Amino acid sequence: MNFYSLNKKAPNVSFKDAVIKGIAPDKGLYFPESITPLPQSFFEDIETLSNEEIAFTAIHQFVRTDIPDDELRKIIKNVLDFDFPVVEIEDNVATLELFHGPTMAFKDVGARFMAQCLGYFSESTSNEVTVLVATSGDTGGAVANGFLGVDGVKVVILYPSGKVSDIQERQLTTLGRNITALEVDGTFDDCQKMVKTAFLDDVLLQKMQLTSANSINVARWLPQLFYFLFAYKQLKAKGQELVFSVPSGNFGNICAGMVAQRLGMPVKHFVAATNVNDTVPEFMQTGEYNPKPSSATISNAMDVGDPSNFIRIRHLHNDDFEVLKANLSSYPFTDEETKKAMLHIYKTSQYIADPHGAVGYLGVQEYRKHHPETYGVFLETAHPVKFLDVVEETIGHTLELPPQIEKVMDREKKSIKIKQYEELKNYLIARQ
Ligand SMILES: *Cc1c(COP(=O)(O)O)cnc(C)c1O
Secondary structure: EEEEEEOOOOOOOHHEEEHHOOOOOOOEEEOOOOOOOOOOHHHHHHHOOHHHHHHHHHHHHHOOOOOOOHHHHHHHHHHHOOOOEEEEEEOEEEEEOOOOOOEEEEOOOOOOOHHHHHHHHHHHHOOOOEEEEEOHHHHHHHHHHHHHEEEEEEEEEEEEOOOHHHHHHHHHOOOOOOOOEEEEEHHHHHHHHHHHHHHHHHHHHHHHHEEEOOOOOOOHHHHHHHHHHHHHHHHHHHHEEEEEEEEEEOOOOHHHHHHHHHHOOOOOEEEEOOOEEEEEHHHHHOOOOOOOOOOOOOOOOHHOOOOOOHHHHHHHOOHHHHHHHHHHEEEEEHHHHHHHHHHHHHHHOOOOOOOHHHHHHHHHHHHHHHHOOOEEEEEEEEEEHHHHHHHHHHHOOOOOOOHHHHHOOOOOOOOEEEEOOOHHHHHHHHHO
Protein backbone atom coordinates (compact mmCIF):
# COMPACT_ATOMS: atom_id res chain seq x y z
CA MET A 1 0.00 0.00 0.00
CA ASN A 2 1.10 3.55 -0.65
CA PHE A 3 1.08 6.39 1.83
CA TYR A 4 0.35 10.03 1.01
CA SER A 5 1.45 13.19 2.72
CA LEU A 6 -1.31 15.04 4.59
CA ASN A 7 0.12 18.25 3.13
CA LYS A 8 -0.61 16.81 -0.35
CA LYS A 9 2.50 18.40 -1.86
CA ALA A 10 4.79 15.39 -1.97
CA PRO A 11 4.70 12.16 -3.99
CA ASN A 12 3.02 9.07 -2.57
CA VAL A 13 5.47 6.51 -1.25
CA SER A 14 5.60 2.83 -0.28
CA PHE A 15 5.43 1.72 3.36
CA LYS A 16 9.18 1.17 3.24
CA ASP A 17 9.92 4.71 2.09
CA ALA A 18 7.45 6.18 4.57
CA VAL A 19 9.27 4.37 7.38
CA ILE A 20 12.75 5.36 6.20
CA LYS A 21 11.81 8.99 5.57
CA GLY A 22 9.68 9.38 8.69
CA ILE A 23 8.11 12.58 7.44
CA ALA A 24 7.28 13.63 3.86
CA PRO A 25 9.49 16.17 2.02
CA ASP A 26 6.63 18.72 2.32
CA LYS A 27 6.74 18.17 6.12
CA GLY A 28 3.38 16.40 6.06
CA LEU A 29 2.61 13.24 8.01
CA TYR A 30 2.16 10.08 5.97
CA PHE A 31 -1.28 8.47 5.90
CA PRO A 32 -2.40 5.15 4.35
CA GLU A 33 -4.15 5.49 0.98
CA SER A 34 -7.00 3.29 2.16
CA ILE A 35 -8.26 1.44 5.23
CA THR A 36 -10.27 -1.62 4.23
CA PRO A 37 -12.48 -3.06 6.96
CA LEU A 38 -11.71 -6.63 8.04
CA PRO A 39 -14.36 -9.30 7.53
CA GLN A 40 -17.04 -9.39 10.21
CA SER A 41 -16.05 -12.98 11.07
CA PHE A 42 -12.69 -11.65 12.31
CA PHE A 43 -14.45 -9.72 15.08
CA GLU A 44 -17.03 -12.45 15.73
CA ASP A 45 -14.30 -15.02 16.35
CA ILE A 46 -11.63 -12.76 17.79
CA GLU A 47 -11.47 -14.57 21.13
CA THR A 48 -10.36 -17.73 19.33
CA LEU A 49 -7.36 -15.97 17.75
CA SER A 50 -3.90 -15.53 19.24
CA ASN A 51 -2.55 -12.01 19.67
CA GLU A 52 -0.07 -12.73 16.89
CA GLU A 53 -2.82 -13.74 14.47
CA ILE A 54 -4.86 -10.67 15.38
CA ALA A 55 -1.89 -8.38 14.84
CA PHE A 56 -0.90 -10.02 11.55
CA THR A 57 -4.41 -9.75 10.10
CA ALA A 58 -4.84 -6.16 11.26
CA ILE A 59 -1.62 -4.69 9.88
CA HIS A 60 -1.22 -6.89 6.80
CA GLN A 61 -2.95 -4.56 4.33
CA PHE A 62 -0.68 -1.65 5.25
CA VAL A 63 2.67 -3.39 4.90
CA ARG A 64 2.20 -6.42 2.65
CA THR A 65 3.71 -4.95 -0.52
CA ASP A 66 6.97 -4.28 1.32
CA ILE A 67 7.23 -7.08 3.87
CA PRO A 68 6.59 -10.72 2.87
CA ASP A 69 4.08 -12.62 5.03
CA ASP A 70 6.60 -14.95 6.67
CA GLU A 71 8.82 -11.99 7.54
CA LEU A 72 5.85 -10.06 8.96
CA ARG A 73 4.94 -13.05 11.13
CA LYS A 74 8.50 -13.17 12.45
CA ILE A 75 8.48 -9.45 13.23
CA ILE A 76 5.16 -9.69 15.07
CA LYS A 77 6.33 -12.69 17.07
CA ASN A 78 9.39 -10.73 18.23
CA VAL A 79 7.38 -7.63 19.03
CA LEU A 80 4.54 -9.25 20.98
CA ASP A 81 6.33 -11.49 23.47
CA PHE A 82 4.53 -10.14 26.52
CA ASP A 83 0.95 -9.78 27.80
CA PHE A 84 -1.67 -7.04 27.47
CA PRO A 85 -4.12 -7.85 30.26
CA VAL A 86 -7.41 -6.08 30.91
CA VAL A 87 -7.91 -5.65 34.66
CA GLU A 88 -11.33 -4.67 36.00
CA ILE A 89 -10.97 -2.19 38.82
CA GLU A 90 -14.60 -1.16 39.38
CA ASP A 91 -17.98 -2.18 38.00
CA ASN A 92 -17.92 -1.31 34.31
CA VAL A 93 -14.45 0.21 34.45
CA ALA A 94 -11.28 -1.63 33.51
CA THR A 95 -7.72 -0.79 32.62
CA LEU A 96 -5.77 -2.18 29.71
CA GLU A 97 -2.22 -2.65 30.99
CA LEU A 98 0.31 -1.77 28.30
CA PHE A 99 3.39 -1.79 30.52
CA HIS A 100 4.50 -5.41 30.52
CA GLY A 101 7.18 -4.90 27.86
CA PRO A 102 10.95 -4.65 28.32
CA THR A 103 10.98 -0.95 29.33
CA MET A 104 7.53 -1.00 30.97
CA ALA A 105 6.18 1.76 28.72
CA PHE A 106 3.54 1.29 26.05
CA LYS A 107 5.96 2.66 23.48
CA ASP A 108 7.76 -0.71 23.48
CA VAL A 109 5.46 -2.20 20.83
CA GLY A 110 5.76 0.67 18.36
CA ALA A 111 9.49 1.07 18.91
CA ARG A 112 10.16 -2.63 18.45
CA PHE A 113 7.96 -2.88 15.37
CA MET A 114 9.69 0.07 13.75
CA ALA A 115 13.12 -1.31 14.65
CA GLN A 116 12.33 -4.71 13.15
CA CYS A 117 10.97 -3.13 9.96
CA LEU A 118 14.06 -0.94 9.52
CA GLY A 119 16.27 -3.92 10.24
CA TYR A 120 14.50 -5.91 7.54
CA PHE A 121 14.70 -3.05 5.02
CA SER A 122 18.40 -2.53 5.70
CA GLU A 123 19.13 -6.14 4.68
CA SER A 124 18.46 -5.21 1.06
CA THR A 125 20.55 -2.03 0.99
CA SER A 126 24.06 -1.20 2.06
CA ASN A 127 22.94 2.16 3.39
CA GLU A 128 22.93 2.47 7.10
CA VAL A 129 20.09 4.36 8.75
CA THR A 130 20.65 6.64 11.72
CA VAL A 131 17.69 7.06 14.03
CA LEU A 132 17.83 10.37 15.85
CA VAL A 133 15.43 10.90 18.72
CA ALA A 134 14.93 13.44 21.49
CA THR A 135 13.31 12.20 24.66
CA SER A 136 11.82 13.65 27.80
CA GLY A 137 11.89 10.18 29.35
CA ASP A 138 9.95 7.18 28.12
CA THR A 139 10.48 7.31 24.37
CA GLY A 140 14.25 7.05 24.67
CA GLY A 141 14.23 3.87 26.73
CA ALA A 142 11.72 2.11 24.51
CA VAL A 143 13.59 3.13 21.35
CA ALA A 144 16.99 2.18 22.78
CA ASN A 145 15.72 -1.21 23.82
CA GLY A 146 13.76 -1.85 20.63
CA PHE A 147 16.68 -1.02 18.33
CA LEU A 148 19.42 -2.69 20.37
CA GLY A 149 21.47 -4.98 18.14
CA VAL A 150 19.44 -4.30 14.97
CA ASP A 151 21.91 -4.51 12.06
CA GLY A 152 22.20 -1.53 9.76
CA VAL A 153 20.64 0.89 12.22
CA LYS A 154 22.42 3.25 14.58
CA VAL A 155 20.48 5.10 17.24
CA VAL A 156 21.39 8.43 18.77
CA ILE A 157 19.26 9.61 21.68
CA LEU A 158 19.32 13.13 23.07
CA TYR A 159 18.09 13.69 26.59
CA PRO A 160 18.16 16.68 28.93
CA SER A 161 20.78 16.28 31.63
CA GLY A 162 19.31 15.96 35.12
CA LYS A 163 15.72 16.13 33.85
CA VAL A 164 14.83 12.48 33.40
CA SER A 165 14.29 10.05 36.27
CA ASP A 166 17.11 7.81 37.46
CA ILE A 167 15.38 4.73 36.06
CA GLN A 168 14.75 6.39 32.71
CA GLU A 169 18.36 7.57 32.46
CA ARG A 170 19.68 4.09 33.11
CA GLN A 171 17.38 2.65 30.46
CA LEU A 172 18.89 5.08 27.94
CA THR A 173 22.53 5.07 28.82
CA THR A 174 23.49 1.53 29.79
CA LEU A 175 22.85 -0.51 26.65
CA GLY A 176 25.86 0.35 24.45
CA ARG A 177 26.36 -1.41 21.07
CA ASN A 178 24.46 0.53 18.37
CA ILE A 179 22.85 2.89 20.91
CA THR A 180 24.48 6.17 21.92
CA ALA A 181 23.09 8.58 24.49
CA LEU A 182 23.91 12.26 24.18
CA GLU A 183 23.37 14.10 27.45
CA VAL A 184 22.38 17.64 26.63
CA ASP A 185 23.10 20.52 28.93
CA GLY A 186 19.63 22.04 28.46
CA THR A 187 15.91 21.24 28.43
CA PHE A 188 13.85 18.74 26.46
CA ASP A 189 12.90 21.58 24.12
CA ASP A 190 16.61 22.18 23.44
CA CYS A 191 17.03 18.49 22.58
CA GLN A 192 14.05 18.58 20.26
CA LYS A 193 15.30 21.75 18.59
CA MET A 194 18.66 20.11 17.85
CA VAL A 195 16.96 17.09 16.32
CA LYS A 196 14.76 19.30 14.17
CA THR A 197 17.79 21.31 13.06
CA ALA A 198 19.57 18.09 12.08
CA PHE A 199 16.63 16.99 9.91
CA LEU A 200 16.90 20.27 7.99
CA ASP A 201 20.70 20.27 7.71
CA ASP A 202 21.61 19.54 4.08
CA VAL A 203 25.23 18.80 4.87
CA LEU A 204 24.14 16.03 7.21
CA LEU A 205 21.35 14.76 4.98
CA GLN A 206 23.80 14.31 2.10
CA LYS A 207 26.09 12.25 4.26
CA MET A 208 23.58 9.99 5.97
CA GLN A 209 20.04 8.64 6.01
CA LEU A 210 18.47 10.17 9.08
CA THR A 211 15.06 9.19 10.41
CA SER A 212 13.06 9.86 13.54
CA ALA A 213 11.50 7.34 15.90
CA ASN A 214 8.55 9.23 17.29
CA SER A 215 4.92 8.55 16.52
CA ILE A 216 4.91 10.59 13.33
CA ASN A 217 6.65 7.53 11.86
CA VAL A 218 4.00 5.16 10.47
CA ALA A 219 5.89 2.09 11.72
CA ARG A 220 5.68 3.37 15.27
CA TRP A 221 2.16 4.72 15.01
CA LEU A 222 0.17 1.96 13.29
CA PRO A 223 1.08 -1.11 15.42
CA GLN A 224 -0.51 0.63 18.40
CA LEU A 225 -3.87 -0.35 16.91
CA PHE A 226 -3.16 -3.88 18.20
CA TYR A 227 -3.82 -2.78 21.78
CA PHE A 228 -7.43 -1.90 21.10
CA LEU A 229 -8.07 -5.23 19.39
CA PHE A 230 -6.48 -7.10 22.32
CA ALA A 231 -8.82 -5.24 24.69
CA TYR A 232 -11.83 -6.00 22.52
CA LYS A 233 -10.87 -9.67 22.47
CA GLN A 234 -10.93 -9.74 26.28
CA LEU A 235 -14.09 -7.66 26.75
CA LYS A 236 -16.34 -8.77 23.91
CA ALA A 237 -18.11 -11.37 26.04
CA LYS A 238 -19.47 -8.59 28.28
CA GLY A 239 -21.77 -7.60 25.44
CA GLN A 240 -21.61 -3.94 26.44
CA GLU A 241 -20.73 -0.91 24.36
CA LEU A 242 -17.07 -0.03 24.81
CA VAL A 243 -15.56 3.37 25.41
CA PHE A 244 -11.78 3.82 25.33
CA SER A 245 -10.16 6.56 27.37
CA VAL A 246 -6.61 7.19 26.22
CA PRO A 247 -4.16 9.37 28.15
CA SER A 248 -2.89 11.49 25.30
CA GLY A 249 0.14 13.63 24.53
CA ASN A 250 0.97 13.49 20.84
CA PHE A 251 -2.32 11.62 20.15
CA GLY A 252 -0.65 8.77 18.25
CA ASN A 253 -2.05 6.03 20.47
CA ILE A 254 -5.67 7.19 20.35
CA CYS A 255 -5.41 7.79 16.60
CA ALA A 256 -4.28 4.18 16.15
CA GLY A 257 -7.37 3.13 18.13
CA MET A 258 -9.50 4.99 15.62
CA VAL A 259 -7.82 3.02 12.83
CA ALA A 260 -8.85 -0.19 14.65
CA GLN A 261 -12.40 1.19 14.69
CA ARG A 262 -12.12 1.87 10.95
CA LEU A 263 -11.11 -1.77 10.49
CA GLY A 264 -14.54 -2.61 11.89
CA MET A 265 -13.97 -3.01 15.61
CA PRO A 266 -17.12 -2.04 17.55
CA VAL A 267 -16.37 1.02 19.72
CA LYS A 268 -19.00 3.45 20.92
CA HIS A 269 -16.75 6.41 21.63
CA PHE A 270 -13.21 7.59 22.33
CA VAL A 271 -12.13 9.85 25.16
CA ALA A 272 -8.83 11.72 24.89
CA ALA A 273 -7.78 12.46 28.46
CA THR A 274 -5.06 15.07 28.88
CA ASN A 275 -3.27 16.92 31.64
CA VAL A 276 -3.42 20.73 31.70
CA ASN A 277 -1.90 20.79 28.22
CA ASP A 278 -5.40 21.18 26.86
CA THR A 279 -5.02 22.20 23.21
CA VAL A 280 -7.29 19.37 22.04
CA PRO A 281 -9.93 19.58 24.82
CA GLU A 282 -10.18 23.26 24.01
CA PHE A 283 -10.50 22.52 20.30
CA MET A 284 -13.33 20.06 21.02
CA GLN A 285 -15.14 22.86 22.88
CA THR A 286 -14.55 25.74 20.52
CA GLY A 287 -13.59 24.26 17.15
CA GLU A 288 -10.46 26.40 17.20
CA TYR A 289 -7.01 24.90 17.27
CA ASN A 290 -4.54 27.06 19.20
CA PRO A 291 -1.23 25.31 19.86
CA LYS A 292 0.67 26.62 22.87
CA PRO A 293 3.95 26.02 24.69
CA SER A 294 3.77 22.98 26.96
CA SER A 295 3.47 23.13 30.75
CA ALA A 296 5.28 20.68 33.02
CA THR A 297 3.06 18.17 34.90
CA ILE A 298 3.39 14.92 36.83
CA SER A 299 2.22 13.03 33.72
CA ASN A 300 5.16 14.41 31.78
CA ALA A 301 5.00 12.08 28.78
CA MET A 302 1.86 14.03 27.86
CA ASP A 303 3.30 17.53 28.21
CA VAL A 304 2.62 18.48 24.62
CA GLY A 305 1.19 21.79 23.47
CA ASP A 306 0.86 21.00 19.76
CA PRO A 307 0.09 17.28 19.39
CA SER A 308 1.64 16.00 16.17
CA ASN A 309 -0.92 13.30 15.40
CA PHE A 310 -4.09 15.32 15.89
CA ILE A 311 -4.02 16.19 12.21
CA ARG A 312 -4.32 12.47 11.42
CA ILE A 313 -7.39 12.27 13.67
CA ARG A 314 -9.04 15.21 11.95
CA HIS A 315 -8.26 13.67 8.58
CA LEU A 316 -9.80 10.33 9.64
CA HIS A 317 -12.99 12.24 10.35
CA ASN A 318 -12.93 14.10 7.02
CA ASP A 319 -11.99 17.33 8.80
CA ASP A 320 -15.64 17.54 9.83
CA PHE A 321 -16.02 18.90 13.35
CA GLU A 322 -19.49 17.40 13.92
CA VAL A 323 -18.40 13.96 12.73
CA LEU A 324 -15.37 14.13 15.01
CA LYS A 325 -17.44 15.28 17.98
CA ALA A 326 -19.72 12.27 17.63
CA ASN A 327 -16.72 9.94 18.04
CA LEU A 328 -14.39 11.83 20.38
CA SER A 329 -14.65 13.68 23.66
CA SER A 330 -11.65 15.27 25.31
CA TYR A 331 -11.18 16.41 28.88
CA PRO A 332 -8.20 17.99 30.69
CA PHE A 333 -7.24 17.27 34.31
CA THR A 334 -4.93 19.03 36.76
CA ASP A 335 -2.13 17.37 38.72
CA GLU A 336 -4.24 17.79 41.86
CA GLU A 337 -7.13 15.86 40.30
CA THR A 338 -4.71 13.24 39.01
CA LYS A 339 -3.20 12.61 42.44
CA LYS A 340 -6.66 12.44 44.00
CA ALA A 341 -7.62 9.83 41.41
CA MET A 342 -4.46 7.79 42.11
CA LEU A 343 -5.29 7.76 45.80
CA HIS A 344 -8.96 6.96 45.17
CA ILE A 345 -8.11 4.02 42.90
CA TYR A 346 -5.61 2.72 45.42
CA LYS A 347 -8.00 3.03 48.37
CA THR A 348 -11.09 1.58 46.72
CA SER A 349 -9.54 -1.04 44.42
CA GLN A 350 -6.03 -1.60 45.82
CA TYR A 351 -4.82 -0.83 42.33
CA ILE A 352 -1.76 1.34 41.78
CA ALA A 353 -2.09 3.59 38.75
CA ASP A 354 0.67 5.76 37.36
CA PRO A 355 -0.15 9.45 36.73
CA HIS A 356 -0.87 8.84 33.02
CA GLY A 357 -3.23 5.96 33.73
CA ALA A 358 -4.93 8.05 36.42
CA VAL A 359 -5.64 10.76 33.84
CA GLY A 360 -7.17 8.05 31.65
CA TYR A 361 -9.31 6.89 34.59
CA LEU A 362 -10.61 10.41 35.12
CA GLY A 363 -11.55 10.52 31.43
CA VAL A 364 -13.63 7.35 31.79
CA GLN A 365 -15.38 8.71 34.89
CA GLU A 366 -16.23 11.98 33.21
CA TYR A 367 -17.71 10.28 30.16
CA ARG A 368 -19.61 7.66 32.14
CA LYS A 369 -21.36 10.37 34.17
CA HIS A 370 -23.46 10.98 31.07
CA HIS A 371 -23.29 7.47 29.61
CA PRO A 372 -23.55 5.09 32.58
CA GLU A 373 -24.63 2.19 30.36
CA THR A 374 -21.22 1.99 28.68
CA TYR A 375 -18.19 -0.08 29.68
CA GLY A 376 -15.11 2.12 30.08
CA VAL A 377 -11.54 1.02 29.43
CA PHE A 378 -8.63 3.31 30.21
CA LEU A 379 -5.15 2.59 28.92
CA GLU A 380 -2.42 2.26 31.54
CA THR A 381 0.55 3.47 29.49
CA ALA A 382 3.41 3.10 31.97
CA HIS A 383 4.20 1.00 35.02
CA PRO A 384 3.83 3.10 38.21
CA VAL A 385 7.46 2.38 39.09
CA LYS A 386 8.52 4.61 36.17
CA PHE A 387 7.11 7.52 38.15
CA LEU A 388 8.27 6.25 41.50
CA ASP A 389 8.55 9.45 43.53
CA VAL A 390 5.14 10.90 42.79
CA VAL A 391 3.38 7.53 43.06
CA GLU A 392 4.93 6.62 46.42
CA GLU A 393 4.32 10.07 47.80
CA THR A 394 0.69 10.11 46.65
CA ILE A 395 -0.39 6.69 47.86
CA GLY A 396 1.95 6.53 50.87
CA HIS A 397 3.26 3.11 49.98
CA THR A 398 6.63 1.93 48.62
CA LEU A 399 6.76 0.07 45.33
CA GLU A 400 8.84 -2.97 44.52
CA LEU A 401 11.10 -2.79 41.49
CA PRO A 402 10.07 -5.29 38.80
CA PRO A 403 12.85 -7.46 37.29
CA GLN A 404 13.05 -5.46 34.03
CA ILE A 405 13.92 -2.36 36.06
CA GLU A 406 16.08 -4.13 38.63
CA LYS A 407 18.23 -5.34 35.75
CA VAL A 408 19.32 -1.88 34.63
CA MET A 409 19.86 -0.38 38.07
CA ASP A 410 23.43 -1.58 38.51
CA ARG A 411 24.63 -1.17 34.94
CA GLU A 412 27.16 1.50 34.15
CA LYS A 413 25.93 4.75 32.65
CA LYS A 414 27.64 5.89 29.44
CA SER A 415 26.78 9.20 27.84
CA ILE A 416 28.45 11.91 25.80
CA LYS A 417 27.83 15.41 27.10
CA ILE A 418 26.97 18.10 24.60
CA LYS A 419 25.73 21.66 24.75
CA GLN A 420 25.21 22.88 21.20
CA TYR A 421 23.97 21.75 17.84
CA GLU A 422 27.47 21.88 16.30
CA GLU A 423 28.59 19.19 18.75
CA LEU A 424 25.74 16.94 17.66
CA LYS A 425 26.59 17.52 14.02
CA ASN A 426 30.30 16.87 14.51
CA TYR A 427 29.51 13.72 16.40
CA LEU A 428 27.23 12.40 13.66
CA ILE A 429 29.76 13.15 10.93
CA ALA A 430 32.71 11.77 12.84
CA ARG A 431 31.08 8.40 13.43
CA GLN A 432 30.28 7.84 9.74
C1 LIG B 1 4.01 8.71 25.13
C2 LIG B 1 3.16 8.48 26.32
C3 LIG B 1 1.80 8.87 26.35
C4 LIG B 1 1.14 9.65 25.23
O1 LIG B 1 0.95 8.89 24.07
P1 LIG B 1 0.62 9.65 22.70
O2 LIG B 1 0.53 8.55 21.68
O3 LIG B 1 1.78 10.56 22.44
O4 LIG B 1 -0.66 10.38 22.89
C5 LIG B 1 1.06 8.57 27.49
N1 LIG B 1 1.59 7.93 28.53
C6 LIG B 1 2.90 7.54 28.54
C7 LIG B 1 3.44 6.87 29.76
C8 LIG B 1 3.72 7.79 27.44
O5 LIG B 1 5.00 7.42 27.48
